[in-house]
Amino acid sequence: MRTFADISVSLDGYVAGPAPSLEEPLGRGGEQLHGWAFRLAAWRRPHGLDGGEDGPEARWVEEIAERTGAYVMGRRMFSGGDGPWDDDPNSTGWWGDEPPFHAPVFVVTHHARPPLELTGTTFTFVTDGVAAALAQARDAAGEGDVQVSGGADVIRQAIALGRVDELQLHTAPVVLGGGTALLDGVAPEALEIVETIGTPQATHVRYRITKTHS
Amino acid sequence: MRTFADISVSLDGYVAGPAPSLEEPLGRGGEQLHGWAFRLAAWRRPHGLDGGEDGPEARWVEEIAERTGAYVMGRRMFSGGDGPWDDDPNSTGWWGDEPPFHAPVFVVTHHARPPLELTGTTFTFVTDGVAAALAQARDAAGEGDVQVSGGADVIRQAIALGRVDELQLHTAPVVLGGGTALLDGVAPEALEIVETIGTPQATHVRYRITKTHS
Numbered sequence: 001m002r003t004f005a006d007i008s009v010s011l012d013g014y015v016a017g018p019a020p021s022l023e024e025p026l027g028r029g030g031e032q033l034h035g036w037a038f039r040l041a042a043w044r045r046p047h048g049l050d051g052g053e054d055g056p057e058a059r060w061v062e063e064i065a066e067r068t069g070a071y072v073m074g075r076r077m078f079s080g081g082d083g084p085w086d087d088d089p090n091s092t093g094w095w096g097d098e099p100p101f102h103a104p105v106f107v108v109t110h111h112a113r114p115p116l117e118l119t120g121t122t123f124t125f126v127t128d129g130v131a132a133a134l135a136q137a138r139d140a141a142g143e144g145d146v147q148v149s150g151g152a153d154v155i156r157q158a159i160a161l162g163r164v165d166e167l168q169l170h171t172a173p174v175v176l177g178g179g180t181a182l183l184d185g186v187a188p189e190a191l192e193i194v195e196t197i198g199t200p201q202a203t204h205v206r207y208r209i210t211k212t213h214s
Numbered sequence: 215m216r217t218f219a220d221i222s223v224s225l226d227g228y229v230a231g232p233a234p235s236l237e238e239p240l241g242r243g244g245e246q247l248h249g250w251a252f253r254l255a256a257w258r259r260p261h262g263l264d265g266g267e268d269g270p271e272a273r274w275v276e277e278i279a280e281r282t283g284a285y286v287m288g289r290r291m292f293s294g295g296d297g298p299w300d301d302d303p304n305s306t307g308w309w310g311d312e313p314p315f316h317a318p319v320f321v322v323t324h325h326a327r328p329p330l331e332l333t334g335t336t337f338t339f340v341t342d343g344v345a346a347a348l349a350q351a352r353d354a355a356g357e358g359d360v361q362v363s364g365g366a367d368v369i370r371q372a373i374a375l376g377r378v379d380e381l382q383l384h385t386a387p388v389v390l391g392g393g394t395a396l397l398d399g400v401a402p403e404a405l406e407i408v409e410t411i412g413t414p415q416a417t418h419v420r421y422r423i424t425k426t427h428s
Contacts, residue, residue, distance in 0.1 A: 011383075011405065011421075012397035013227045029402055169225075173405040173421055175397055183226040183389055188243055191225065191387040196417055198410020205417050207225075207387055 001141070003134065004166035005148040005155045006064055007182065008033040008202070011171060014179035015152045025081040025094065032174045036201035037061065046100045057197050057204050060168070068103050069144015070137035072130070074154040075109040078123065089113050093123065104140045106133040108154055130157040152182045159186055159209065167191065167207045215355070217348065218380035219362040219369045220278055221396065222247040222416070225385060228393035229366045239295040239308065246388045250415035251275065260314045271411050271418050274382070282317050283358015284351035286344070288368040289323040292337065303327050307337065318354045320347040322368055344371040366396045373400055373423065381405065381421045 009015050010033055017027030024030065037043040041052030042061040080094030089111075093099070098119045105123045108130055116123040126133040137146045148158045158164045169182075191207040198204070223229050224247055231241030238244065251257040255266030256275040294308030303325075307313070312333045319337045322344055330337040340347040351360045362372045372378045383396075405421040412418070 012400065017402075032404065171419075173407045175400050175403040175405070177400060177402040186226065186389050186391060188231075188391040189389040190246065191389070193387045193412070193414050193417065196410070196412020198407070198412060198417075198419065200407050203407065203410055203412075203417060203419055205385075205412065 001138075001143060001145065002165040003138075003146040003148065003158070003163055004168060005150075005158065005164050006168040006170075007150050007152075007155060008037070008170040008172060009182050010174045010176040010179075012175050012177065013181050013183060014176045015150060015182045017176040017179040020081050020180075022081055025076075027176070027179045029174065029176050030179065033170075033172045033176075036170060036172060036199065039201065046102070048098060048100075055199055055201075057170075057199055057202070060197065060204060060206075064147065064168070065102070067145045068147040069141025070103050071101055071105040071147050071149050072133045072137045072154065072158070073105060073107055073149045074151045075107060075111070077150050077154075078105075078107045078109070092116065092118060103144065104137070106137045106140070108133045130154055131161055131163070134158060134161070134163050152180045152184075155182065156184075156186055164209055166194070167209060169205050169207070171203045171205070173202070215352075215357060215359065216379040217352075217360040217362065217372070217377055218382060219364075219372065219378050220382040220384075221364050221366075221369060222251070222384040222386060223396050224388045224390040224393075226389050226391065227395050227397060228390045229364060229396045231390040231393040234295050234394075236295055239290075241390070241393045243388065243390050244393065247384075247386045247390075250384060250386060250413070253415065260316070262312060262314075269413055269415075271384075271413055271416070274411065274418060274420075278361065278382075279316065281359045282361040283355030284317050285315050285319040285361050285363050286347045286351045286368065286372070287319060287321055287363045288365045289321060289325070291364050291368075292319075292321045292323070306330060306332060317358065318351070320351045320354070322347045344368055345375055345377070348372060348375070348377050366394045366398075369396065370398075370400055378423055380408070381423060383419050383421070385417045385419070387416070 017030040020027040040058050042058035044052040078093045101121045107125050109125050112127050113125050194206040196205050231244040234241040254272050256272035258266040292307045315335045321339050323339050326341050327339050408420040410419050
């Protein structure tokens, strides 16, 4: 019953490149951050895609799905980026009719709307902040873990609230030169490295956050 | 006969913490970046220190010393930080009478001074920029490699000049929250991961820079 954040990041610390748009919700170059996942059968299968390869990091991808009892994400991660579609009360978001989330999702947003049921998941829109979304996700997750999926601002707020036990970073061998910095403004902290998997595609590190704010 | 940069960095991308001083030349919290090295016998021995442990990353430390035919570093890495001692024409720098560099060192500086011979090395002060220092180091290195040791600005300039073939990053499980960012302002680039060693102390990744500036 832990809470973990899991996100792909560039070598220079960005989770999205510059100038995100509806066409490029991850910004310029941002797709490259996820190349390590796209190639894995373990990632493609739940996203409705055929083929793909195996690798030592596939175990993490499977574990992440298995352990997650509920998700917390930001509005832009639900909608696919800033824009007028954000205000569409009937939008089903970026993820299509069969989203890859097989557990309840709590979306932090300023736009109140009723829960949205899609195949395999329900998106609940939480308008009173990250702490409230985390609490609702905790209740919904049961014996499972809560996954804070992004974006960077939601992860940073959850860390600042002292509510993230583990941080899983997938660092791609890419310099984006700008964009959305993951750890910008996070207070000084020492973490523990729990596990590392290095492949030619990315460096996967699981950190335990030991709550030693200095 | 390659040129490589080798440096320790925080999880949030800083090679030194905030507010560096003579007492804390690596800034607030910056010493933690090097904890992985301090504990290794392979690092302590050439720094004149007893004891220490072994580990899979010790091989890298030994290789780095063996392959380095010449070093390039910035003025502050020679002197131990900004301050009046920088202008002392007789300063022997931060590293004591027996510096851990057993090959010629080329210091990028604005202060001209004659070469400084110490046990095992000669510091040559280069006043016409990073490219000139790299060229002199190349000549001096013979069959060896040139190591760009830091600081961040010298490494960034060497990367921008297209003169760095390999980047070796030792990422410590520490968030510094500010300081000197290593890759700030480096142009977007895709690298190749050559080798990864993960330990509880740090994540060591060797990248090949493939010069695909976009």
